[in-house]
Amino acid sequence: MEEHIRNDILDVLRHAVRAIHREDIKGLKELSNMTIHNASIHQDHYSISVSVLIYTLAKLYERERYNQYKSWGLFCIDCVDKLQSAIRFLELKDYPHFDTILKEFLNDLKKTEKGLRKYVKDVLEKARISKASRLHEHGISIGRTAELLGISPYELMEYVGRTYIADVKENITIPEKDRITFARKLFS
Amino acid sequence: MKSLVFDSSSIISLATNDLLWTLRPLRLLFNGNFYIPESVKHELVDTPLHSHRFKLEAIMVSTLIRENDLLVQEHLEVERLLSSINTIFSSRGQTIKIVSKAEVEALALALKLEAAAYVVDERTMRLLVENPIKLHTILESKLHTNIEINHNILKQFKEYIKKLKIIRSAELMMITLEKGLLNRFITEENGKLELADALLWSLRLRGCAISTEEIDELKKIYS
Numbered sequence: 137m138e139e140h141i142r143n144d145i146l147d148v149l150r151h152a153v154r155a156i157h158r159e160d161i162k163g164l165k166e167l168s169n170m171t172i173h174n175a176s177i178h179q180d181h182y183s184i185s186v187s188v189l190i191y192t193l194a195k196l197y198e199r200e201r202y203n204q205y206k207s208w209g210l211f212c213i214d215c216v217d218k219l220q221s222a223i224r225f226l227e228l229k230d231y232p233h234f235d236t237i238l239k240e241f242l243n244d245l246k247k248t249e250k251g252l253r254k255y256v257k258d259v260l261e262k263a264r265i266s267k268a269s270r271l272h273e274h275g276i277s278i279g280r281t282a283e284l285l286g287i288s289p290y291e292l293m294e295y296v297g298r299t300y301i302a303d304v305k306e307n308i309t310i311p312e313k314d315r316i317t318f319a320r321k322l323f324s
Numbered sequence: 325m326k327s328l329v330f331d332s333s334s335i336i337s338l339a340t341n342d343l344l345w346t347l348r349p350l351r352l353l354f355n356g357n358f359y360i361p362e363s364v365k366h367e368l369v370d371t372p373l374h375s376h377r378f379k380l381e382a383i384m385v386s387t388l389i390r391e392n393d394l395l396v397q398e399h400l401e402v403e404r405l406l407s408s409i410n411t412i413f414s415s416r417g418q419t420i421k422i423v424s425k426a427e428v429e430a431l432a433l434a435l436k437l438e439a440a441a442y443v444v445d446e447r448t449m450r451l452l453v454e455n456p457i458k459l460h461t462i463l464e465s466k467l468h469t470n471i472e473i474n475h476n477i478l479k480q481f482k483e484y485i486k487k488l489k490i491i492r493s494a495e496l497m498m499i500t501l502e503k504g505l506l507n508r509f510i511t512e513e514n515g516k517l518e519l520a521d522a523l524l525w526s527l528r529l530r531g532c533a534i535s536t537e538e539i540d541e542l543k544k545i546y547s
Contacts, residue, residue, distance in 0.1 A: 176467055177418055177469075178418055274462075274463065274466040274467055275420075275422060275462045275463040275466060275467075276420075276422055277422055277423045277424060277448035277449055278332075278333055278448070279331075279332060279333075279424030279425075279426050280421055280422060280424040280427070280448075282424075283424050288372060288377065288378060290336050290340065290372065290377070290381060291377070291378075293340070293445075293530060293531025294340065294530055294531060296531050297528060297529045297532070301533070302532075302533045302534060302535050303535050303537075304462065304535075306455075306458040307447060307458075307535050308535055308538060309454035309458060312538040312545075313541065315491060315495055316495050316498055316542060316545060318491065319441075319498070319499055320499065320502070322328075322440050322441060323350070323353050
C-alpha cells in the first residue's frame with residue numbers, strides 16, 4: 137500500500153471512531169467521501185472498502201429505529217472495536233491482518249440479529265452503489281466502476297440516471313442537432 | 325453489410341425502459357446488423373441470469389441474440405488497447421484505469437467492422453472518443469489534483485478512432501419515433517412531443533448520459 141494511501145485511510149478511520157463516539161453522522165458521511173479520490177486514482181480495494189464501510193456505518197447510525205433491535209448496542213461496540221483493530225494493524229503496516237479485519241467487518245455486518253441483518257445488508261448494498269456513482273462522477277466509466285465495486289452495471293446505470301452527472305457542462309461534446317442529423321442519415 | 329455496435333450501457337438503457345423490442349424494426353430499417361462483443365453479452369446476460377435482479381432483462385436480451393436481432397462477436401484480443409487507453413491519464417505517476425475490457429471490446433469491434441456508429445450511453449467512453457480534453461477536465465476538477473495526459477498514446481488513440489461515430493439510445497429512440505414505430509403510444513392527450521419528452525427523460529433517468537440541455541434541444545427539433 138502506498139504511504140499516502142495508508143495515511144489517508146488511517147486519518148479516515150481515526151476520525152470515524154471519534155465521529156461515532158460523538159454521534160456525528162454528518163461527519164461520518166463526509167469521511168466516506170475522503171477516500172473516493174484515492175479510490176478513483178489508485179482503484180485499490182482498501183480505499184474502496186473503507187469508503188463503503190464508513191458510508192454504511194453512517195447510514196446505519198442515522199436510523200434511530202435500529203435501536204429497537206436487541207443486538208444494536210453490541211453491534212455498535214463491535215464496530216468501534218473493529219475500527220480500532222483496523223487502525224492498529226494499519227499503523228503497524230500489517231496489511232494481511234488489516235485486509236482480514238476489513239473483510240471480516242464487512243461480512244460481520246451481515247451477520248447480526250435476523251431483523252437487523254436484513255437492513256444492514258440492504259444498507260451495505262446501497263452504499264456500494266452510492267460510492268460507485270461517486271467514482272463514475274469522478275470520470276471512471278460505468279463498466280470499470282461496476283467491476284471495482286462488484287456491482288451490476290444495470291444497478292449502477294439505474295442509480296446514476298437519478299443524479300445530475302449528465303448535466304455537467306463537459307458532458308456535451310457534439311451539438312445535439314448534429315448528432316440527430318447523423319443518426320437520421322443512418323436510417324434514411 | 326453495414327453495422328451498428330452496442331456497448332452494455334445502451335442496451336441496458338433500452339432494456340430497463342422496455343424498449344428492446346424496437347431493435348428489430350430499427351434493424352430492418354437500417355438494413356444491416358446490430359452487434360455486441362462477447363464480453364458485453366457476458367455482462368448483459370450471463371452474469372445477471374444467476375441472480376434475481378435483472379434476470380428478466382437478461383432473458384430479454386438473450387432472446388434478441390437468439391433471434392439474431394443482436395449478433396454476438398466472439399472474443400476479440402484487446403489487452404494492448406485496454407492497457408493503452410488506461411495509461412492516457414495519470415496522477416503523480418499513477419495511471420488511472422478509466423474504462424473496462426467490455427467497453428474497449430465494443431469499441432474495438434465497432435472499428436473492426438467499420439461500423440456506421442458505436443451506440444454508447446455512458447459518459448466516459450463517449451468523452452474519450454469525442455473530446456478527451458473534456459474528460460481530462462472532469463478528472464482534474466473532481467479529483468482536485470493535476471492529471472497528466474500521455475500525449476503520445478492519446479495521439480495514437482485519436483488516430484485509431486478517427487472514423488468512429490457515436491450515437492446514444494436517445495437518438496435511436498428519436499429515430500424510432502420519427503419512423504412511426506411508436507405511433508400506438510401517440511394519442512390526443514399525449515402527442516408526439518409528449519412522447520418524445522417521456523422517452524428522453526425515461527432514458528436519462530435510467531442512465532443514458534444525455535443532459536437536460538440536450539433533451540430540450542431535441543424537443544425543440546420535434547416541436
